[in-house]
Amino acid sequence: MLDWDDLRFFLAIARLRSLSAAARELRVTQSTVGRRLASLESGLGARLLHRTPEGYVPTLAGEAIMGQAERVEAELLAVERTVGGRDAQLEGVVRVTAVETLASHVLVRCAVALQIGSPEVALELVADVRHLSLAMREADIAVRLAPFEGHDLVVRRIGSLAYGLYASPAYLERHGEPDFGAGCAGHRLVASLDGAEAPQLAAWVAEIAPRATVALRTDSPGAQLRAALCGAGIACLARLRGDAFGTQLRRLDAPQVQSAAVGIWLAVHKDNRRTPRIRLVLDAVAAAFRDRADELDPPGRRGSGGPSSGACRG
Structure with missing residues:
Protein backbone atom coordinates (compact mmCIF):
# COMPACT_ATOMS: atom_id res chain seq x y z
CA MET A 1 0.00 0.00 0.00
CA ARG A 86 -12.18 25.33 11.94
CA ASP A 87 -9.30 25.52 14.42
CA ALA A 88 -10.57 27.86 17.12
CA GLN A 89 -7.33 28.06 19.08
CA LEU A 90 -5.48 31.36 18.98
CA GLU A 91 -2.12 29.65 19.03
CA GLY A 92 0.36 27.92 16.76
CA VAL A 93 2.68 28.77 13.87
CA VAL A 94 1.85 31.14 11.02
CA ARG A 95 4.25 31.20 8.04
CA VAL A 96 4.50 34.49 6.16
CA THR A 97 6.40 34.87 2.89
CA ALA A 98 7.54 38.22 1.50
CA VAL A 99 10.32 39.78 -0.53
CA GLU A 100 13.39 40.66 1.51
CA THR A 101 12.87 44.44 1.59
CA LEU A 102 9.39 44.12 3.11
CA ALA A 103 10.45 41.28 5.41
CA SER A 104 13.41 43.10 6.92
CA HIS A 105 11.99 46.63 7.07
CA VAL A 106 8.36 46.00 8.07
CA LEU A 107 7.55 42.41 8.97
CA VAL A 108 10.32 41.88 11.51
CA ARG A 109 8.91 44.72 13.62
CA CYS A 110 5.45 43.28 13.11
CA ALA A 111 6.66 39.90 14.42
CA VAL A 112 8.13 41.54 17.53
CA ALA A 113 4.86 43.37 18.24
CA LEU A 114 2.90 40.14 17.81
CA GLN A 115 5.15 38.31 20.25
CA ILE A 116 4.56 40.98 22.86
CA GLY A 117 0.79 40.96 22.46
CA SER A 118 0.18 37.31 21.52
CA PRO A 119 3.16 35.17 22.57
CA GLU A 120 1.21 31.98 21.88
CA VAL A 121 1.36 32.69 18.14
CA ALA A 122 4.76 32.04 16.51
CA LEU A 123 5.67 33.69 13.23
CA GLU A 124 7.84 32.05 10.56
CA LEU A 125 9.11 34.70 8.15
CA VAL A 126 10.37 33.47 4.76
CA ALA A 127 12.17 36.24 2.85
CA ASP A 128 12.29 34.93 -0.69
CA VAL A 129 11.68 36.14 -4.23
CA ARG A 130 10.16 32.75 -5.04
CA HIS A 131 6.39 32.66 -5.02
CA LEU A 132 5.61 30.10 -2.32
CA SER A 133 2.23 28.48 -2.87
CA LEU A 134 -0.59 29.29 -0.47
CA ALA A 135 -2.71 26.52 -2.00
CA MET A 136 0.01 23.95 -1.33
CA ARG A 137 0.51 25.16 2.25
CA GLU A 138 4.06 26.34 1.59
CA ALA A 139 2.99 29.51 3.41
CA ASP A 140 -0.12 30.77 5.20
CA ILE A 141 0.16 34.44 4.21
CA ALA A 142 2.03 36.14 1.35
CA VAL A 143 3.07 39.77 0.81
CA ARG A 144 4.25 40.66 -2.68
CA LEU A 145 5.02 43.62 -4.91
CA ALA A 146 2.80 42.38 -7.75
CA PRO A 147 -0.85 41.29 -7.96
CA PHE A 148 -1.64 37.65 -7.20
CA GLU A 149 -3.30 35.16 -9.51
CA GLY A 150 -5.62 32.39 -8.35
CA HIS A 151 -9.35 32.21 -7.73
CA ASP A 152 -8.83 30.47 -4.37
CA LEU A 153 -7.05 33.48 -2.82
CA VAL A 154 -8.37 36.48 -0.93
CA VAL A 155 -6.25 39.45 -1.99
CA ARG A 156 -6.07 43.11 -1.04
CA ARG A 157 -3.72 45.97 -1.68
CA ILE A 158 -2.25 47.30 1.57
CA GLY A 159 0.02 50.09 0.35
CA SER A 160 2.72 51.03 -2.12
CA LEU A 161 6.51 51.03 -2.08
CA ALA A 162 8.44 53.86 -3.73
CA TYR A 163 11.71 53.30 -5.58
CA GLY A 164 14.34 55.73 -6.84
CA LEU A 165 17.64 55.73 -8.68
CA TYR A 166 20.70 56.14 -6.44
CA ALA A 167 24.45 56.54 -6.87
CA SER A 168 27.32 57.26 -4.50
CA PRO A 169 29.21 60.59 -4.60
CA ALA A 170 32.38 58.67 -5.54
CA TYR A 171 30.67 57.09 -8.53
CA LEU A 172 29.27 60.44 -9.70
CA GLU A 173 32.68 62.06 -9.35
CA ARG A 174 34.20 59.42 -11.65
CA HIS A 175 31.39 59.21 -14.21
CA GLY A 176 29.71 62.61 -13.96
CA GLU A 177 26.03 63.39 -13.71
CA PRO A 178 23.86 60.99 -15.74
CA ASP A 179 22.29 62.56 -18.82
CA PHE A 180 18.84 60.98 -18.95
CA GLY A 181 18.09 62.81 -22.17
CA ALA A 182 20.95 60.85 -23.74
CA GLY A 183 19.82 57.57 -22.15
CA CYS A 184 22.59 57.60 -19.50
CA ALA A 185 25.30 56.78 -22.02
CA GLY A 186 28.64 56.02 -20.32
CA HIS A 187 27.01 55.04 -17.03
CA ARG A 188 26.79 51.70 -15.24
CA LEU A 189 23.79 50.03 -13.60
CA VAL A 190 23.52 47.72 -10.60
CA ALA A 191 20.43 45.79 -11.73
CA SER A 192 18.12 43.24 -10.17
CA LEU A 193 18.34 39.71 -11.50
CA ASP A 194 15.22 39.03 -13.59
CA GLY A 195 13.48 41.93 -11.81
CA ALA A 196 13.67 39.87 -8.63
CA GLU A 197 11.62 41.86 -6.11
CA ALA A 198 9.49 44.01 -8.39
CA PRO A 199 9.67 42.90 -12.04
CA GLN A 200 7.69 46.01 -13.11
CA LEU A 201 10.68 48.24 -12.32
CA ALA A 202 12.94 46.72 -14.98
CA ALA A 203 10.91 48.37 -17.74
CA TRP A 204 10.99 51.73 -15.94
CA VAL A 205 14.78 51.64 -15.60
CA ALA A 206 15.20 50.47 -19.21
CA GLU A 207 13.06 53.39 -20.41
CA ILE A 208 15.00 56.14 -18.61
CA ALA A 209 18.52 54.64 -18.90
CA PRO A 210 18.51 52.60 -22.14
CA ARG A 211 22.17 53.30 -22.99
CA ALA A 212 23.65 52.49 -19.58
CA THR A 213 25.76 49.35 -19.20
CA VAL A 214 24.77 46.71 -16.63
CA ALA A 215 27.76 46.24 -14.33
CA LEU A 216 26.17 43.80 -11.89
CA ARG A 217 22.97 41.79 -11.59
CA THR A 218 21.79 40.30 -8.29
CA ASP A 219 18.59 38.97 -6.75
CA SER A 220 19.56 40.54 -3.42
CA PRO A 221 18.35 44.08 -2.66
CA GLY A 222 20.95 44.23 0.11
CA ALA A 223 23.70 43.42 -2.39
CA GLN A 224 22.36 46.10 -4.76
CA LEU A 225 22.51 48.64 -1.94
CA ARG A 226 26.06 47.68 -0.95
CA ALA A 227 27.22 47.76 -4.56
CA ALA A 228 25.80 51.27 -4.98
CA LEU A 229 27.51 52.39 -1.76
CA CYS A 230 30.80 50.98 -3.07
CA GLY A 231 30.45 53.02 -6.27
CA ALA A 232 29.67 50.16 -8.63
CA GLY A 233 26.94 52.06 -10.45
CA ILE A 234 23.43 53.44 -10.39
CA ALA A 235 20.93 51.25 -8.53
CA CYS A 236 17.15 51.23 -8.38
CA LEU A 237 16.42 50.95 -4.65
CA ALA A 238 13.40 51.18 -2.41
CA ARG A 239 13.42 54.70 -1.04
CA LEU A 240 13.18 53.44 2.54
CA ARG A 241 16.58 51.84 1.89
CA GLY A 242 18.28 54.49 -0.23
CA ASP A 243 17.08 57.60 1.60
CA ALA A 244 18.38 56.22 4.90
CA PHE A 245 22.01 56.66 3.82
CA GLY A 246 21.98 60.44 3.61
CA THR A 247 25.15 61.79 2.02
CA GLN A 248 26.50 58.30 1.24
CA LEU A 249 23.95 57.91 -1.57
CA ARG A 250 22.24 60.50 -3.69
CA ARG A 251 18.81 60.05 -5.22
CA LEU A 252 19.06 61.15 -8.83
CA ASP A 253 16.65 63.53 -10.57
CA ALA A 254 15.33 61.58 -13.51
CA PRO A 255 13.24 63.47 -16.07
CA GLN A 256 9.54 63.88 -15.21
CA VAL A 257 9.70 61.41 -12.34
CA GLN A 258 12.04 61.21 -9.36
CA SER A 259 10.72 57.89 -8.17
CA ALA A 260 8.28 55.15 -9.07
CA ALA A 261 6.00 53.10 -6.84
CA VAL A 262 4.64 49.58 -6.98
CA GLY A 263 1.71 48.14 -5.09
CA ILE A 264 2.05 46.03 -1.96
CA TRP A 265 -0.36 43.09 -1.97
CA LEU A 266 -1.50 40.80 0.86
CA ALA A 267 -3.00 37.35 0.20
CA VAL A 268 -4.33 34.36 2.11
CA HIS A 269 -6.03 31.18 0.94
CA LYS A 270 -9.80 31.51 1.21
CA ASP A 271 -10.04 28.35 3.35
CA ASN A 272 -7.64 29.78 5.95
CA ARG A 273 -8.70 33.41 6.27
CA ARG A 274 -10.94 32.78 9.29
CA THR A 275 -8.48 30.62 11.23
CA PRO A 276 -7.98 32.76 14.37
CA ARG A 277 -4.17 32.79 14.45
CA ILE A 278 -3.97 33.54 10.71
CA ARG A 279 -6.63 36.24 11.03
CA LEU A 280 -4.63 37.79 13.87
CA VAL A 281 -1.45 37.91 11.76
CA LEU A 282 -3.30 39.20 8.68
CA ASP A 283 -4.68 42.13 10.65
CA ALA A 284 -1.30 42.83 12.25
CA VAL A 285 0.49 42.81 8.87
CA ALA A 286 -2.07 45.14 7.29
CA ALA A 287 -1.81 47.52 10.28
CA ALA A 288 2.00 47.49 10.11
CA PHE A 289 1.98 48.61 6.49
CA ARG A 290 -0.73 51.18 7.14
CA ASP A 291 1.23 52.69 10.05
CA ARG A 292 4.38 53.04 7.90
CA ALA A 293 2.68 54.22 4.71
CA ASP A 294 4.55 57.55 4.61
CA GLU A 295 7.92 55.84 4.97
CA LEU A 296 7.14 53.23 2.32
CA ASP A 297 5.84 55.78 -0.19
CA PRO A 298 6.83 59.30 0.93
CA PRO A 299 4.27 62.09 0.47
CA GLY A 300 4.94 64.43 -2.42
CA ARG A 301 6.51 61.77 -4.62
CA ARG A 302 6.60 63.56 -7.96
CA GLY A 303 5.27 62.23 -11.24
CA SER A 304 3.23 59.26 -12.39
CA GLY A 305 5.68 57.65 -14.77
CA GLY A 306 6.34 54.62 -12.60
CA PRO A 307 5.11 51.10 -13.27
CA SER A 308 1.44 50.31 -12.85
CA SER A 309 0.39 48.31 -9.81
CA GLY A 310 -2.87 46.92 -11.17
CA ALA A 311 -6.26 46.71 -9.52
CA CYS A 312 -7.23 45.11 -6.22
CA ARG A 313 -9.30 41.96 -6.26
CA GLY A 314 -10.72 39.51 -3.80
Missing part, protein backbone atom coordinates in the same frame (compact mmCIF):
# COMPACT_ATOMS: atom_id res chain seq x y z
CA LEU A 2 1.34 3.41 -0.98
CA ASP A 3 2.25 5.90 1.73
CA TRP A 4 1.17 9.49 0.93
CA ASP A 5 4.30 10.81 2.58
CA ASP A 6 6.41 8.92 0.05
CA LEU A 7 4.51 10.61 -2.79
CA ARG A 8 5.05 13.96 -1.08
CA PHE A 9 8.81 13.37 -1.03
CA PHE A 10 8.76 12.33 -4.70
CA LEU A 11 6.93 15.53 -5.69
CA ALA A 12 9.33 17.72 -3.72
CA ILE A 13 12.39 16.21 -5.41
CA ALA A 14 10.78 16.39 -8.86
CA ARG A 15 9.89 20.07 -8.38
CA LEU A 16 13.12 21.23 -6.75
CA ARG A 17 15.42 18.80 -8.62
CA SER A 18 17.71 18.08 -5.67
CA LEU A 19 17.64 16.05 -2.47
CA SER A 20 19.06 18.91 -0.40
CA ALA A 21 16.48 21.45 -1.61
CA ALA A 22 13.67 18.96 -0.99
CA ALA A 23 15.05 18.31 2.50
CA ARG A 24 14.98 22.04 3.30
CA GLU A 25 11.46 22.36 1.92
CA LEU A 26 10.18 19.39 3.94
CA ARG A 27 12.31 20.20 7.00
CA VAL A 28 13.96 16.79 7.21
CA THR A 29 17.46 15.48 6.58
CA GLN A 30 18.74 14.74 3.09
CA SER A 31 19.15 11.08 3.99
CA THR A 32 15.47 10.91 4.93
CA VAL A 33 14.49 12.29 1.53
CA GLY A 34 16.63 9.70 -0.25
CA ARG A 35 15.27 6.89 1.91
CA ARG A 36 11.62 7.85 1.28
CA LEU A 37 12.19 8.03 -2.47
CA ALA A 38 13.83 4.61 -2.40
CA SER A 39 10.87 3.25 -0.42
CA LEU A 40 8.38 4.54 -2.99
CA GLU A 41 10.37 3.21 -5.95
CA SER A 42 10.76 -0.17 -4.24
CA GLY A 43 7.02 -0.37 -3.52
CA LEU A 44 6.12 0.48 -7.11
CA GLY A 45 8.89 -1.60 -8.63
CA ALA A 46 9.96 1.24 -10.90
CA ARG A 47 12.56 4.00 -11.07
CA LEU A 48 10.75 7.36 -10.81
CA LEU A 49 13.58 9.91 -10.88
CA HIS A 50 16.83 9.97 -12.79
CA ARG A 51 19.84 11.95 -11.56
CA THR A 52 21.42 14.20 -14.20
CA PRO A 53 24.10 16.93 -14.02
CA GLU A 54 21.25 19.47 -13.91
CA GLY A 55 19.48 17.65 -11.07
CA TYR A 56 16.78 15.01 -10.70
CA VAL A 57 14.31 14.62 -13.56
CA PRO A 58 11.31 12.27 -13.78
CA THR A 59 11.67 9.03 -15.71
CA LEU A 60 8.83 7.92 -17.98
CA ALA A 61 7.29 6.15 -14.99
CA GLY A 62 7.72 9.28 -12.88
CA GLU A 63 6.06 11.45 -15.51
CA ALA A 64 3.18 8.96 -15.68
CA ILE A 65 2.33 9.30 -11.99
CA MET A 66 3.15 13.02 -11.57
CA GLY A 67 -0.34 14.29 -12.37
CA GLN A 68 -2.02 11.70 -10.15
CA ALA A 69 0.34 12.48 -7.27
CA GLU A 70 -0.40 16.20 -7.58
CA ARG A 71 -4.15 15.54 -7.51
CA VAL A 72 -3.77 13.43 -4.36
CA GLU A 73 -1.68 16.25 -2.85
CA ALA A 74 -4.32 18.86 -3.70
CA GLU A 75 -7.12 16.79 -2.15
CA LEU A 76 -5.21 16.12 1.06
CA LEU A 77 -4.24 19.79 1.39
CA ALA A 78 -7.90 20.74 0.91
CA VAL A 79 -8.78 18.42 3.81
CA GLU A 80 -6.07 20.04 5.95
CA ARG A 81 -7.35 23.52 5.11
CA THR A 82 -10.92 22.55 5.95
CA VAL A 83 -9.87 21.20 9.33
CA GLY A 84 -7.42 24.05 9.91
CA GLY A 85 -10.08 26.61 9.04
Whole structure:
Protein backbone atom coordinates (compact mmCIF):
# COMPACT_ATOMS: atom_id res chain seq x y z
CA MET A 1 0.00 0.00 0.00
CA LEU A 2 1.34 3.41 -0.98
CA ASP A 3 2.25 5.90 1.73
CA TRP A 4 1.17 9.49 0.93
CA ASP A 5 4.30 10.81 2.58
CA ASP A 6 6.41 8.92 0.05
CA LEU A 7 4.51 10.61 -2.79
CA ARG A 8 5.05 13.96 -1.08
CA PHE A 9 8.81 13.37 -1.03
CA PHE A 10 8.76 12.33 -4.70
CA LEU A 11 6.93 15.53 -5.69
CA ALA A 12 9.33 17.72 -3.72
CA ILE A 13 12.39 16.21 -5.41
CA ALA A 14 10.78 16.39 -8.86
CA ARG A 15 9.89 20.07 -8.38
CA LEU A 16 13.12 21.23 -6.75
CA ARG A 17 15.42 18.80 -8.62
CA SER A 18 17.71 18.08 -5.67
CA LEU A 19 17.64 16.05 -2.47
CA SER A 20 19.06 18.91 -0.40
CA ALA A 21 16.48 21.45 -1.61
CA ALA A 22 13.67 18.96 -0.99
CA ALA A 23 15.05 18.31 2.50
CA ARG A 24 14.98 22.04 3.30
CA GLU A 25 11.46 22.36 1.92
CA LEU A 26 10.18 19.39 3.94
CA ARG A 27 12.31 20.20 7.00
CA VAL A 28 13.96 16.79 7.21
CA THR A 29 17.46 15.48 6.58
CA GLN A 30 18.74 14.74 3.09
CA SER A 31 19.15 11.08 3.99
CA THR A 32 15.47 10.91 4.93
CA VAL A 33 14.49 12.29 1.53
CA GLY A 34 16.63 9.70 -0.25
CA ARG A 35 15.27 6.89 1.91
CA ARG A 36 11.62 7.85 1.28
CA LEU A 37 12.19 8.03 -2.47
CA ALA A 38 13.83 4.61 -2.40
CA SER A 39 10.87 3.25 -0.42
CA LEU A 40 8.38 4.54 -2.99
CA GLU A 41 10.37 3.21 -5.95
CA SER A 42 10.76 -0.17 -4.24
CA GLY A 43 7.02 -0.37 -3.52
CA LEU A 44 6.12 0.48 -7.11
CA GLY A 45 8.89 -1.60 -8.63
CA ALA A 46 9.96 1.24 -10.90
CA ARG A 47 12.56 4.00 -11.07
CA LEU A 48 10.75 7.36 -10.81
CA LEU A 49 13.58 9.91 -10.88
CA HIS A 50 16.83 9.97 -12.79
CA ARG A 51 19.84 11.95 -11.56
CA THR A 52 21.42 14.20 -14.20
CA PRO A 53 24.10 16.93 -14.02
CA GLU A 54 21.25 19.47 -13.91
CA GLY A 55 19.48 17.65 -11.07
CA TYR A 56 16.78 15.01 -10.70
CA VAL A 57 14.31 14.62 -13.56
CA PRO A 58 11.31 12.27 -13.78
CA THR A 59 11.67 9.03 -15.71
CA LEU A 60 8.83 7.92 -17.98
CA ALA A 61 7.29 6.15 -14.99
CA GLY A 62 7.72 9.28 -12.88
CA GLU A 63 6.06 11.45 -15.51
CA ALA A 64 3.18 8.96 -15.68
CA ILE A 65 2.33 9.30 -11.99
CA MET A 66 3.15 13.02 -11.57
CA GLY A 67 -0.34 14.29 -12.37
CA GLN A 68 -2.02 11.70 -10.15
CA ALA A 69 0.34 12.48 -7.27
CA GLU A 70 -0.40 16.20 -7.58
CA ARG A 71 -4.15 15.54 -7.51
CA VAL A 72 -3.77 13.43 -4.36
CA GLU A 73 -1.68 16.25 -2.85
CA ALA A 74 -4.32 18.86 -3.70
CA GLU A 75 -7.12 16.79 -2.15
CA LEU A 76 -5.21 16.12 1.06
CA LEU A 77 -4.24 19.79 1.39
CA ALA A 78 -7.90 20.74 0.91
CA VAL A 79 -8.78 18.42 3.81
CA GLU A 80 -6.07 20.04 5.95
CA ARG A 81 -7.35 23.52 5.11
CA THR A 82 -10.92 22.55 5.95
CA VAL A 83 -9.87 21.20 9.33
CA GLY A 84 -7.42 24.05 9.91
CA GLY A 85 -10.08 26.61 9.04
CA ARG A 86 -12.18 25.33 11.94
CA ASP A 87 -9.30 25.52 14.42
CA ALA A 88 -10.57 27.86 17.12
CA GLN A 89 -7.33 28.06 19.08
CA LEU A 90 -5.48 31.36 18.98
CA GLU A 91 -2.12 29.65 19.03
CA GLY A 92 0.36 27.92 16.76
CA VAL A 93 2.68 28.77 13.87
CA VAL A 94 1.85 31.14 11.02
CA ARG A 95 4.25 31.20 8.04
CA VAL A 96 4.50 34.49 6.16
CA THR A 97 6.40 34.87 2.89
CA ALA A 98 7.54 38.22 1.50
CA VAL A 99 10.32 39.78 -0.53
CA GLU A 100 13.39 40.66 1.51
CA THR A 101 12.87 44.44 1.59
CA LEU A 102 9.39 44.12 3.11
CA ALA A 103 10.45 41.28 5.41
CA SER A 104 13.41 43.10 6.92
CA HIS A 105 11.99 46.63 7.07
CA VAL A 106 8.36 46.00 8.07
CA LEU A 107 7.55 42.41 8.97
CA VAL A 108 10.32 41.88 11.51
CA ARG A 109 8.91 44.72 13.62
CA CYS A 110 5.45 43.28 13.11
CA ALA A 111 6.66 39.90 14.42
CA VAL A 112 8.13 41.54 17.53
CA ALA A 113 4.86 43.37 18.24
CA LEU A 114 2.90 40.14 17.81
CA GLN A 115 5.15 38.31 20.25
CA ILE A 116 4.56 40.98 22.86
CA GLY A 117 0.79 40.96 22.46
CA SER A 118 0.18 37.31 21.52
CA PRO A 119 3.16 35.17 22.57
CA GLU A 120 1.21 31.98 21.88
CA VAL A 121 1.36 32.69 18.14
CA ALA A 122 4.76 32.04 16.51
CA LEU A 123 5.67 33.69 13.23
CA GLU A 124 7.84 32.05 10.56
CA LEU A 125 9.11 34.70 8.15
CA VAL A 126 10.37 33.47 4.76
CA ALA A 127 12.17 36.24 2.85
CA ASP A 128 12.29 34.93 -0.69
CA VAL A 129 11.68 36.14 -4.23
CA ARG A 130 10.16 32.75 -5.04
CA HIS A 131 6.39 32.66 -5.02
CA LEU A 132 5.61 30.10 -2.32
CA SER A 133 2.23 28.48 -2.87
CA LEU A 134 -0.59 29.29 -0.47
CA ALA A 135 -2.71 26.52 -2.00
CA MET A 136 0.01 23.95 -1.33
CA ARG A 137 0.51 25.16 2.25
CA GLU A 138 4.06 26.34 1.59
CA ALA A 139 2.99 29.51 3.41
CA ASP A 140 -0.12 30.77 5.20
CA ILE A 141 0.16 34.44 4.21
CA ALA A 142 2.03 36.14 1.35
CA VAL A 143 3.07 39.77 0.81
CA ARG A 144 4.25 40.66 -2.68
CA LEU A 145 5.02 43.62 -4.91
CA ALA A 146 2.80 42.38 -7.75
CA PRO A 147 -0.85 41.29 -7.96
CA PHE A 148 -1.64 37.65 -7.20
CA GLU A 149 -3.30 35.16 -9.51
CA GLY A 150 -5.62 32.39 -8.35
CA HIS A 151 -9.35 32.21 -7.73
CA ASP A 152 -8.83 30.47 -4.37
CA LEU A 153 -7.05 33.48 -2.82
CA VAL A 154 -8.37 36.48 -0.93
CA VAL A 155 -6.25 39.45 -1.99
CA ARG A 156 -6.07 43.11 -1.04
CA ARG A 157 -3.72 45.97 -1.68
CA ILE A 158 -2.25 47.30 1.57
CA GLY A 159 0.02 50.09 0.35
CA SER A 160 2.72 51.03 -2.12
CA LEU A 161 6.51 51.03 -2.08
CA ALA A 162 8.44 53.86 -3.73
CA TYR A 163 11.71 53.30 -5.58
CA GLY A 164 14.34 55.73 -6.84
CA LEU A 165 17.64 55.73 -8.68
CA TYR A 166 20.70 56.14 -6.44
CA ALA A 167 24.45 56.54 -6.87
CA SER A 168 27.32 57.26 -4.50
CA PRO A 169 29.21 60.59 -4.60
CA ALA A 170 32.38 58.67 -5.54
CA TYR A 171 30.67 57.09 -8.53
CA LEU A 172 29.27 60.44 -9.70
CA GLU A 173 32.68 62.06 -9.35
CA ARG A 174 34.20 59.42 -11.65
CA HIS A 175 31.39 59.21 -14.21
CA GLY A 176 29.71 62.61 -13.96
CA GLU A 177 26.03 63.39 -13.71
CA PRO A 178 23.86 60.99 -15.74
CA ASP A 179 22.29 62.56 -18.82
CA PHE A 180 18.84 60.98 -18.95
CA GLY A 181 18.09 62.81 -22.17
CA ALA A 182 20.95 60.85 -23.74
CA GLY A 183 19.82 57.57 -22.15
CA CYS A 184 22.59 57.60 -19.50
CA ALA A 185 25.30 56.78 -22.02
CA GLY A 186 28.64 56.02 -20.32
CA HIS A 187 27.01 55.04 -17.03
CA ARG A 188 26.79 51.70 -15.24
CA LEU A 189 23.79 50.03 -13.60
CA VAL A 190 23.52 47.72 -10.60
CA ALA A 191 20.43 45.79 -11.73
CA SER A 192 18.12 43.24 -10.17
CA LEU A 193 18.34 39.71 -11.50
CA ASP A 194 15.22 39.03 -13.59
CA GLY A 195 13.48 41.93 -11.81
CA ALA A 196 13.67 39.87 -8.63
CA GLU A 197 11.62 41.86 -6.11
CA ALA A 198 9.49 44.01 -8.39
CA PRO A 199 9.67 42.90 -12.04
CA GLN A 200 7.69 46.01 -13.11
CA LEU A 201 10.68 48.24 -12.32
CA ALA A 202 12.94 46.72 -14.98
CA ALA A 203 10.91 48.37 -17.74
CA TRP A 204 10.99 51.73 -15.94
CA VAL A 205 14.78 51.64 -15.60
CA ALA A 206 15.20 50.47 -19.21
CA GLU A 207 13.06 53.39 -20.41
CA ILE A 208 15.00 56.14 -18.61
CA ALA A 209 18.52 54.64 -18.90
CA PRO A 210 18.51 52.60 -22.14
CA ARG A 211 22.17 53.30 -22.99
CA ALA A 212 23.65 52.49 -19.58
CA THR A 213 25.76 49.35 -19.20
CA VAL A 214 24.77 46.71 -16.63
CA ALA A 215 27.76 46.24 -14.33
CA LEU A 216 26.17 43.80 -11.89
CA ARG A 217 22.97 41.79 -11.59
CA THR A 218 21.79 40.30 -8.29
CA ASP A 219 18.59 38.97 -6.75
CA SER A 220 19.56 40.54 -3.42
CA PRO A 221 18.35 44.08 -2.66
CA GLY A 222 20.95 44.23 0.11
CA ALA A 223 23.70 43.42 -2.39
CA GLN A 224 22.36 46.10 -4.76
CA LEU A 225 22.51 48.64 -1.94
CA ARG A 226 26.06 47.68 -0.95
CA ALA A 227 27.22 47.76 -4.56
CA ALA A 228 25.80 51.27 -4.98
CA LEU A 229 27.51 52.39 -1.76
CA CYS A 230 30.80 50.98 -3.07
CA GLY A 231 30.45 53.02 -6.27
CA ALA A 232 29.67 50.16 -8.63
CA GLY A 233 26.94 52.06 -10.45
CA ILE A 234 23.43 53.44 -10.39
CA ALA A 235 20.93 51.25 -8.53
CA CYS A 236 17.15 51.23 -8.38
CA LEU A 237 16.42 50.95 -4.65
CA ALA A 238 13.40 51.18 -2.41
CA ARG A 239 13.42 54.70 -1.04
CA LEU A 240 13.18 53.44 2.54
CA ARG A 241 16.58 51.84 1.89
CA GLY A 242 18.28 54.49 -0.23
CA ASP A 243 17.08 57.60 1.60
CA ALA A 244 18.38 56.22 4.90
CA PHE A 245 22.01 56.66 3.82
CA GLY A 246 21.98 60.44 3.61
CA THR A 247 25.15 61.79 2.02
CA GLN A 248 26.50 58.30 1.24
CA LEU A 249 23.95 57.91 -1.57
CA ARG A 250 22.24 60.50 -3.69
CA ARG A 251 18.81 60.05 -5.22
CA LEU A 252 19.06 61.15 -8.83
CA ASP A 253 16.65 63.53 -10.57
CA ALA A 254 15.33 61.58 -13.51
CA PRO A 255 13.24 63.47 -16.07
CA GLN A 256 9.54 63.88 -15.21
CA VAL A 257 9.70 61.41 -12.34
CA GLN A 258 12.04 61.21 -9.36
CA SER A 259 10.72 57.89 -8.17
CA ALA A 260 8.28 55.15 -9.07
CA ALA A 261 6.00 53.10 -6.84
CA VAL A 262 4.64 49.58 -6.98
CA GLY A 263 1.71 48.14 -5.09
CA ILE A 264 2.05 46.03 -1.96
CA TRP A 265 -0.36 43.09 -1.97
CA LEU A 266 -1.50 40.80 0.86
CA ALA A 267 -3.00 37.35 0.20
CA VAL A 268 -4.33 34.36 2.11
CA HIS A 269 -6.03 31.18 0.94
CA LYS A 270 -9.80 31.51 1.21
CA ASP A 271 -10.04 28.35 3.35
CA ASN A 272 -7.64 29.78 5.95
CA ARG A 273 -8.70 33.41 6.27
CA ARG A 274 -10.94 32.78 9.29
CA THR A 275 -8.48 30.62 11.23
CA PRO A 276 -7.98 32.76 14.37
CA ARG A 277 -4.17 32.79 14.45
CA ILE A 278 -3.97 33.54 10.71
CA ARG A 279 -6.63 36.24 11.03
CA LEU A 280 -4.63 37.79 13.87
CA VAL A 281 -1.45 37.91 11.76
CA LEU A 282 -3.30 39.20 8.68
CA ASP A 283 -4.68 42.13 10.65
CA ALA A 284 -1.30 42.83 12.25
CA VAL A 285 0.49 42.81 8.87
CA ALA A 286 -2.07 45.14 7.29
CA ALA A 287 -1.81 47.52 10.28
CA ALA A 288 2.00 47.49 10.11
CA PHE A 289 1.98 48.61 6.49
CA ARG A 290 -0.73 51.18 7.14
CA ASP A 291 1.23 52.69 10.05
CA ARG A 292 4.38 53.04 7.90
CA ALA A 293 2.68 54.22 4.71
CA ASP A 294 4.55 57.55 4.61
CA GLU A 295 7.92 55.84 4.97
CA LEU A 296 7.14 53.23 2.32
CA ASP A 297 5.84 55.78 -0.19
CA PRO A 298 6.83 59.30 0.93
CA PRO A 299 4.27 62.09 0.47
CA GLY A 300 4.94 64.43 -2.42
CA ARG A 301 6.51 61.77 -4.62
CA ARG A 302 6.60 63.56 -7.96
CA GLY A 303 5.27 62.23 -11.24
CA SER A 304 3.23 59.26 -12.39
CA GLY A 305 5.68 57.65 -14.77
CA GLY A 306 6.34 54.62 -12.60
CA PRO A 307 5.11 51.10 -13.27
CA SER A 308 1.44 50.31 -12.85
CA SER A 309 0.39 48.31 -9.81
CA GLY A 310 -2.87 46.92 -11.17
CA ALA A 311 -6.26 46.71 -9.52
CA CYS A 312 -7.23 45.11 -6.22
CA ARG A 313 -9.30 41.96 -6.26
CA GLY A 314 -10.72 39.51 -3.80
